[in-house]
Amino acid sequence: MNPFLAQCRASFEAQATQEGTVEGSQRQAEWTRFEALGWPTTRLEDWKYTALSGLEKLSLHHSIEPREAVKGAPRALLEGIPAPRLVFVDGMFQPDQSMIEGLPKGVHLRFWSELDARERERFTQKMAPARALTAFGALNGALFTEGIWITVDAGCALETPLHLVKVSLTGQRMSHGALLLESEENSELTLREHCLGSTDQPAHSNWVTAIELAPQARLTLVKVQQEGLLSYHTAALHGLQRAGSQLQVFAFALSGALGRNDITLRLIEPHAECVLKGMYRVADRALQDFHTTIEHDSPHCTSDECFKGVLEGSGKAVFNGRVRVALDAQKTSSRQSNHNLLLSDKAEVNTKPQLEIFADDVKCSHGTTVGQLDEEQWFYLRTRGIAADLARTLLIQAFTLEIAEAIPHVDVRAEVRRLLGGTVEENGHV
Amino acid sequence: MLSIKNLQASVGDKAILKGINLEVKAGEVHAIMGPNGSGKSTLSNVLAGRENTTVTGGSVTYQGKDLLALAVEERAREGVFLAFQYPVEIPGVGNVYLLKAALNAQRKHRGLPELDAMDFLALVKDKMKLMEMNESMLYRAVNEGFSGGEKKRNEILQMVVLEPSLAILDETDSGLDIDALKVVSHGVNSLRSPERAMILVTHYQRLLDYIKPDFVHVLSDGRIQRSGGPELALELEREGYAWVGDAKNAGVVAP
Ligand SMILES: Nc1ncnc2c1ncn2[C@@H]1O[C@H](COP(=O)(O)OP(=O)(O)OP(=O)(O)O)[C@@H](O)[C@H]1O
Numbered sequence: 072m073n074p075f076l077a078q079c080r081a082s083f084e085a086q087a088t089q090e091g092t093v094e095g096s097q098r099q100a101e102w103t104r105f106e107a108l109g110w111p112t113t114r115l116e117d118w119k120y121t122a123l124s125g126l127e128k129l130s131l132h133h134s135i136e137p138r139e140a141v142k143g144a145p146r147a148l149l150e151g152i153p154a155p156r157l158v159f160v161d162g163m164f165q166p167d168q169s170m171i172e173g174l175p176k177g178v179h180l181r182f183w184s185e186l187d188a189r190e191r192e193r194f195t196q197k198m199a200p201a202r203a204l205t206a207f208g209a210l211n212g213a214l215f216t217e218g219i220w221i222t223v224d225a226g227c228a229l230e231t232p233l234h235l236v237k238v239s240l241t242g243q244r245m246s247h248g249a250l251l252l253e254s255e256e257n258s259e260l261t262l263r264e265h266c267l268g269s270t271d272q273p274a275h276s277n278w279v280t281a282i283e284l285a286p287q288a289r290l291t292l293v294k295v296q297q298e299g300l301l302s303y304h305t306a307a308l309h310g311l312q313r314a315g316s317q318l319q320v321f322a323f324a325l326s327g328a329l330g331r332n333d334i335t336l337r338l339i340e341p342h343a344e345c346v347l348k349g350m351y352r353v354a355d356r357a358l359q360d361f362h363t364t365i366e367h368d369s370p371h372c373t374s375d376e377c378f379k380g381v382l383e384g385s386g387k388a389v390f391n392g393r394v395r396v397a398l399d400a401q402k403t404s405s406r407q408s409n410h411n412l413l414l415s416d417k418a419e420v421n422t423k424p425q426l427e428i429f430a431d432d433v434k435c436s437h438g439t440t441v442g443q444l445d446e447e448q449w450f451y452l453r454t455r456g457i458a459a460d461l462a463r464t465l466l467i468q469a470f471t472l473e474i475a476e477a478i479p480h481v482d483v484r485a486e487v488r489r490l491l492g493g494t495v496e497e498n499g500h501v
Numbered sequence: 502m503l504s505i506k507n508l509q510a511s512v513g514d515k516a517i518l519k520g521i522n523l524e525v526k527a528g529e530v531h532a533i534m535g536p537n538g539s540g541k542s543t544l545s546n547v548l549a550g551r552e553n554t555t556v557t558g559g560s561v562t563y564q565g566k567d568l569l570a571l572a573v574e575e576r577a578r579e580g581v582f583l584a585f586q587y588p589v590e591i592p593g594v595g596n597v598y599l600l601k602a603a604l605n606a607q608r609k610h611r612g613l614p615e616l617d618a619m620d621f622l623a624l625v626k627d628k629m630k631l632m633e634m635n636e637s638m639l640y641r642a643v644n645e646g647f648s649g650g651e652k653k654r655n656e657i658l659q660m661v662v663l664e665p666s667l668a669i670l671d672e673t674d675s676g677l678d679i680d681a682l683k684v685v686s687h688g689v690n691s692l693r694s695p696e697r698a699m700i701l702v703t704h705y706q707r708l709l710d711y712i713k714p715d716f717v718h719v720l721s722d723g724r725i726q727r728s729g730g731p732e733l734a735l736e737l738e739r740e741g742y743a744w745v746g747d748a749k750n751a752g753v754v755a756p
């Protein structure tokens with residue numbers, strides 16, 4: 072057993088005995104499933120280009136206390152993040168740094184650690200499809216220490232975004248958390264998820280998110296990964312959409328040693344719409360992997376998916392975009408694209424669209440590009456006196472900005488634009 | 502201001518400029534004409550510093566400096582401006598952003614304070630009036646979706662904002678309607694001064710009706726085959742370039 076797994080097992084054993092029987096058996100079931108699936112290696116199709124040999128060697132501590140008092144996230148890190156916000160440090164909820172007083176009446180927030188046995192069972196059931204996506208999902212089910220359950224009442228529209236902040240602070244730690252988001256009919260919410268690495272030591276963050284949208288519910292999830300340079304990030308997201316609901320997911324992977332996102336969105340009733348947009352920026356020797364699946368199970372649904380990547384040095388990226396249109400999902404409209412900018416000869420991208428279309432009356436398109444920086448554009452900017460470096464930065468930004476521009480919430484859009492641009496924010500004037 | 506001596510350049514293995522000689526003094530306007538593919542844009546690009554064109558011989562001195570030793574952006578900041586024959590579209594980069602960044606890069610280079618947003622906007626709006634351009638163009642991406650004529654106008658807008666010492670206009674007149682040609686010429690003429698020089702690459706006399714050149718050169722097969730005053734352009738308009746072959750054999754050289 073590799074050092075990483077040995078620590079996982081230790082954590083599992085500590086928790087399985089500690090808890091009541093139903094829960095203990097649930098953890099046991101997830102652990103058994105994890106063992107049956109086996110540790111992901113590049114021999115598996117889904118992990119062909121994503122080697123976890125770096126993670127295997129890490130012996131990471133796992134704190135099983137849901138609220139262990141830690142020294143808290145550095146103030147500077149949280150400074151720009153307004154209320155309402157939920158702050159987790161190394162997987163543990165931090166009441167002192169969170170600000171949730173201002174939540175409107177229609178938004179309910181519950182914590183796993185405070186649920187009774189019956190509620191825990193329901194929570195676990197609802198998390199199951201997300202946890203089923205990968206082996207790390209099973210691991211999450213066996214080890215997770217805290218979960219959040221957010222319910223938005225019917226008709227409740229929350230104008231202010233809710234911030235979920237997950238900080239890897241200590242280093243040499245792993246964290247496993249769970250998020251369940253239920254939006255009732257015709258409600259509206261924007262959730263901004265911050266994944267911040269504040270350590271230069273390795274860490275592993277492994278969260279699982281399950282979303283359920285009732286008819287006409289609208290939800291926007293904007294996730295930005297800014298993990299530490301030696302850190303690992305694995306995440307699974309499962310979205311279930313009922314009639315006329317709108318789900319928009321934006322995922323930005325800006326830093327980290329290795330990131331793997333498994334995202335599955337299921338459109339199970341007519342006229343549901345989903346937008347799935349993402350961007351990965353991969354530094355030298357780093358890797359980002361997005362495995363996405365959109366399942367059109369019902370007629371008259373639309374999906375709009377676009378991922379863009381920028382790779383430097385010997386950075387690697389994987390994009391696997393599966394779109395499945397079921398036999399009776401007529402009048403489906405589905406778009407998918409993946410565009411990559413390689414800034415070095417050593418960078419590598421493996422992109423694979425996977426269209427499985429069983430219905431006949433559908434509009435489906437997909438496109439993939441892998442290219443370099445446009446020399447003509449670079450030259451043009453420089454002939455105007457723009458420094459070579461800035462010109463390069465501008466062009467990279469211009470390439471990715473499109474993704475940020477699609478974020479509906481104006482403040483979140485501006486904030487993400489800044490994260491992508493830094494010094495050249497005025498450029499947003501397009 | 503600009504002294505080009507026996508300049509030779511190639512793209513890939515192909516020799517394109519085969520010994521260009523040209524002297525441009527401050528205050529002068531030089532027109533360069535010549536058949537398609539003769540090397541006019543290549544010459545413009547070499548002066549601006551395009552990397553895919555390799556200089557294989559000769560020298561270019563600009564304001565006493567070795568121009569060829571300067572990076573593209575340094576040349577721009579030193580006052581060299583190229584209006585592109587085919588302006589490049591840059592989706593995602595705002596027109597107004599580019600103008601401001603370009604102007605401030607140049608000011609910084611000259612030890613002048615950078616303009617703040619207010620002063621900059623006042624200046625640029627003024628120049629847009631001169632170019633009879635709609636302000637909404639400022640907030641679009643650089644040249645993206647601009648019509649052919651709008652792109653050319655945008656090039657000259659950049660030029661009047663940057664006020665270069667040496668402006669090289671590569672076929673700025675092509676693609677312009679008659680009114681736009683007047684507006685663009687007006688913009689160009691507004692910059693004419695004893696301290697500035699211009700090189701106009703064009704195929705047509707009509708531009709030269711509006712912007713009177715001091716000298717006209719004929720570039721063909723990578724060499725300047727003939728040079729003269731404004732009357733040379735009229736002669737070319739009448740007679741075309743059929744004579745060029747003879748001139749080449751006669752070994753006519755530029756002044
Ligand atoms: N990247 C390139 N690769 C190969 N040949 C090139 C390249 N760029 C220019 N050339 C060639 O160099 C020659 C000169 O081109 P240039 O664009 O300088 O002509 P020009 O005088 O500006 O023509 P026009 O009047 O049509 O604009 C042409 O034969 C052209 O095909």
Ligand SMILES: [Mg+2]
Binds near residue numbers: 542543671672
């Ligand atoms: Mg040309």
